[in-house]
Amino acid sequence: MQLSNRVQEMQFSPIRKFNPLAIAAEKAGKKVYHLNIGQPDIETPAAFMEAVRAYEPKVIAYAESGGIPQMQDAIIGYYKNIGVELERKNIIVTTGGSEALLFGFLSILNDGDQAMMAEPFYTNYNTFALEAGGTIAPITTKAEDGFAYAKKELLEKSLTPNTKVICCISPGNPTGNVLTLDDMRVICEFAKEHDLWVMADEVYREFVYDGRKLASFAQLPEYADRVIIVDSVSKRFSACGARIGAIICKNEELMASVMKMAQCRLCSSTIDQIGAAALYTVDDSYYKAVNEEYCRRRDTVHEALMKIPGAVCQKPGGAFYMTVKLPVDDAEDLLNFLLTEFDEDGETVMYAPAAGFYATKGIGKDEIRIAYVLKEEDLKKAAYLLGKGIEAYNKKLGK
Amino acid sequence: MQLSNRVQEMQFSPIRKFNPLAIAAEKAGKKVYHLNIGQPDIETPAAFMEAVRAYEPKVIAYAESGGIPQMQDAIIGYYKNIGVELERKNIIVTTGGSEALLFGFLSILNDGDQAMMAEPFYTNYNTFALEAGGTIAPITTKAEDGFAYAKKELLEKSLTPNTKVICCISPGNPTGNVLTLDDMRVICEFAKEHDLWVMADEVYREFVYDGRKLASFAQLPEYADRVIIVDSVSKRFSACGARIGAIICKNEELMASVMKMAQCRLCSSTIDQIGAAALYTVDDSYYKAVNEEYCRRRDTVHEALMKIPGAVCQKPGGAFYMTVKLPVDDAEDLLNFLLTEFDEDGETVMYAPAAGFYATKGIGKDEIRIAYVLKEEDLKKAAYLLGKGIEAYNKKLGK
Numbered sequence: 193m194q195l196s197n198r199v200q201e202m203q204f205s206p207i208r209k210f211n212p213l214a215i216a217a218e219k220a221g222k223k224v225y226h227l228n229i230g231q232p233d234i235e236t237p238a239a240f241m242e243a244v245r246a247y248e249p250k251v252i253a254y255a256e257s258g259g260i261p262q263m264q265d266a267i268i269g270y271y272k273n274i275g276v277e278l279e280r281k282n283i284i285v286t287t288g289g290s291e292a293l294l295f296g297f298l299s300i301l302n303d304g305d306q307a308m309m310a311e312p313f314y315t316n317y318n319t320f321a322l323e324a325g326g327t328i329a330p331i332t333t334k335a336e337d338g339f340a341y342a343k344k345e346l347l348e349k350s351l352t353p354n355t356k357v358i359c360c361i362s363p364g365n366p367t368g369n370v371l372t373l374d375d376m377r378v379i380c381e382f383a384k385e386h387d388l389w390v391m392a393d394e395v396y397r398e399f400v401y402d403g404r405k406l407a408s409f410a411q412l413p414e415y416a417d418r419v420i421i422v423d424s425v426s427k428r429f430s431a432c433g434a435r436i437g438a439i440i441c442k443n444e445e446l447m448a449s450v451m452k453m454a455q456c457r458l459c460s461s462t463i464d465q466i467g468a469a470a471l472y473t474v475d476d477s478y479y480k481a482v483n484e485e486y487c488r489r490r491d492t493v494h495e496a497l498m499k500i501p502g503a504v505c506q507k508p509g510g511a512f513y514m515t516v517k518l519p520v521d522d523a524e525d526l527l528n529f530l531l532t533e534f535d536e537d538g539e540t541v542m543y544a545p546a547a548g549f550y551a552t553k554g555i556g557k558d559e560i561r562i563a564y565v566l567k568e569e570d571l572k573k574a575a576y577l578l579g580k581g582i583e584a585y586n587k588k589l590g591k
Numbered sequence: 592m593q594l595s596n597r598v599q600e601m602q603f604s605p606i607r608k609f610n611p612l613a614i615a616a617e618k619a620g621k622k623v624y625h626l627n628i629g630q631p632d633i634e635t636p637a638a639f640m641e642a643v644r645a646y647e648p649k650v651i652a653y654a655e656s657g658g659i660p661q662m663q664d665a666i667i668g669y670y671k672n673i674g675v676e677l678e679r680k681n682i683i684v685t686t687g688g689s690e691a692l693l694f695g696f697l698s699i700l701n702d703g704d705q706a707m708m709a710e711p712f713y714t715n716y717n718t719f720a721l722e723a724g725g726t727i728a729p730i731t732t733k734a735e736d737g738f739a740y741a742k743k744e745l746l747e748k749s750l751t752p753n754t755k756v757i758c759c760i761s762p763g764n765p766t767g768n769v770l771t772l773d774d775m776r777v778i779c780e781f782a783k784e785h786d787l788w789v790m791a792d793e794v795y796r797e798f799v800y801d802g803r804k805l806a807s808f809a810q811l812p813e814y815a816d817r818v819i820i821v822d823s824v825s826k827r828f829s830a831c832g833a834r835i836g837a838i839i840c841k842n843e844e845l846m847a848s849v850m851k852m853a854q855c856r857l858c859s860s861t862i863d864q865i866g867a868a869a870l871y872t873v874d875d876s877y878y879k880a881v882n883e884e885y886c887r888r889r890d891t892v893h894e895a896l897m898k899i900p901g902a903v904c905q906k907p908g909g910a911f912y913m914t915v916k917l918p919v920d921d922a923e924d925l926l927n928f929l930l931t932e933f934d935e936d937g938e939t940v941m942y943a944p945a946a947g948f949y950a951t952k953g954i955g956k957d958e959i960r961i962a963y964v965l966k967e968e969d970l971k972k973a974a975y976l977l978g979k980g981i982e983a984y985n986k987k988l989g990k
Contacts, residue, residue: 193817241651250634252830298597433653434861452598453718461862
């Protein structure tokens with residue numbers, strides 16, 4: 193009795209790795225400011241639970257494998273608003289964006305194939321790729337360049353004979369990097385030239401700041417045949433626990449393949465779909481208010497972080513994450529110190545060390561990812577504690 | 592841009608293949624009795640929606656990757672009642688039994704590996720195995736033997752050097768075959784001898800008739816290290832649209848692997864878990880009433896089917912399916928005839944042709960699967976129409 197090779201290669205989440213230390217610190221009475229998790233505190237629009245409460249089925253029955261019609265139609269309506277025409281056959285509702293990613297990889301990767309992707313990247317891509325027999329070929333980006341990667345020369349360096357797809361998260365997790373529509377064109381042109389799929393994870397699409405325009409790979413109809421959109425209600429509507437996402441694509445052959453797997457797992461949650469469809473009835477003021485809230489938080493935490501001598505972080509253009517370079521030798525060691533030795537008036541701070549977000553070994557050791565999903569005063573305090581902690585840590589090491 | 596080999600090998604669901612013909616028949620005004628689908632009409636206990644309606648979160652947040660504590664504890668309580676001691680670490684809540692199967696296969700199959708399984712079998716196993724790079728090695732069983740397979744000689748015939756696991760659905764879909772605890776021992780002993788995992792899909796566990804005792808592979812502690820239980824609320828509580836299942840295992844290495852994949856996809860639906868946990872508060876009278884209802888339906892439909900000259904079907908011991916051998920050359924052709932040419936007073940009947948449930952090509956062509964999830968009078972009428980249809984079909988063919 194052995195386990196498969198793929199699961200032996202998988203890692204536990206680097207985001208959750210330090211949880212036991214945080215729990216111990218909290219048990220010992222310390223207050224920990226959590227910058228490590230991407231669970232927003234923004235309220236889910238009431239429309240979700242209202243629709244769920246109004247649902248009175250005698251039997252909670254299977255939904256259609258591709259999604260209930262009102263969910264598909266809600267998605268069609270949303271895309272129409274951003275200038276993208278879809279039909280139901282272009283949409284398969286999935287169990288979160290997560291299942292859309294898995295279906296995407298299972299559809300296009302063979303054993304040994306590679307998915308290109310800018311690093312640092314959302315670490316779960318490693319696991320999804322492994323589940324489909326593939327690996328991630330990283331495009332290394334830098335804090336100093338704002339983690340930009342939509343450059344032909346840079347993309348070419350990471351291309352291998354086994355590359356089948358280029359994956360883009362925009363706005364990005366963990367960097368907050370935002371692709372413009374022109375950037376997306378560069379990437380699609382590169383994909384076309386090398387006969388690659390483009391998998392576009394756009395679950396943070398609304399969260400772009402400083403006058404940036406919402407941009408989607410779906411807005412480039414000339415590349416529609418190779419573009420697979422991964423979407424979700426989780427972040428858009430602060431409804432992470434409702435496991436409703438979608439895979440959206442105009443390539444009929446790909447969608448037929450995804451449908452085989454969708455039929456196999458029967459359906460996504462019927463009740464979550466009923467609630468999620470109702471989320472799309474919120475008006476524009478909702479999107480605007482949430483965008484402004486995150487933008488304020490970004491400004492607040494960026495300003496506070498930049499007071500830390502030696503910290504490097506260009507103000508990110510989107511999402512609710514930042515990857516920050518710190519003036520320390522090892523961000524994992526620092527986190528260990530913050531959770532087990534350091535406090536100021538009984539308080540400390542937690543983040544996700546960024547090394548785990550890189551596929552290339554040995555880089556990102558001095559970087560961290562923070563999620564600015566807390567209220568502003570907490571973000572300020574957390575950044576302040578981080579600065580104090582770094583000071584104490586480097587002093588301890590004699591630096 | 593190509594699709595992966597695995598998705599090209601996958602089939603669309605044979606259960607859903609004839610849906611377009613049924614839809615056309617219904618559009619043309621025919622009444623179709625659907626014996627083809629396993630969506631029960633039994634009401635979901637009210638506890639589910641009551642718990643959901645009482646839930647008033649500000650933010651619908653991620654659940655724990657392994658499941659919310661009250662869901663895990665509900666499962667622990669249920670198993671205690673059937674004599675099985677579990678801890679939370681033995682349980683990972685999954686998105687339906689479907690995800691438990693996928694996690695199981697991904698954890699133990701490498702490319703080219705095989706899962707042994709009695710055929711005819713629930714066809715989605717083919718797709719789940721392909722998703723993990725494996726295939727199903729069938730153990731061929733027969734209607735005349737009641738589809739029994741817990742015999743060492745029979746199992747040995749299907750064993751290959753690549754066999755990693757023996758999969759058992761008991762009570763069975765599509766045959767209704769039930770393993771006794773002694774049968775389970777035979778299978779586990781065989782697995783031990785050949786160093787195999789045992790994947791036990793027991794989602795129909797409560798539905799055993801004629802004084803048979805509920806039996807579970809989990810009740811054999813001496814084999815606990817190699818037994819993976821796949822469980823679900825879908826059939827037990829007639830809550831198929833609530834996508835809540837579980838993978839249950841005492842092998843810590845296996846559960847650590849599953850946890851990596853569970854963390855990767857973040858969590859199962861928070862709201863469905865809240866509803867599903869409440870389902871386990873129903874009292875024993877619920878299980879008893881549902882069991883009796885299915886038992887009556889089985890008797891009714893079996894009696895009616897046995898009136899068809901030449902039909903072969905031992906009365907199944909469990910679940911709510913029967914695989915029936917018909918006096919026809921080809922059950923797919925017959926179904927085509929029933930949906931496009933035949934009717935009696937504007938009514939006809941639909942079933943799932945069983946050939947698609949076999950991995951061995953060419954067998955099962957004269958067999959069908961029926962699901963007895965309709966009320967008794969409809970089942971009687973459906974069986975009557977099937978008999979009349981066979982008569983007309985064979986007459987047309989000059990038999």
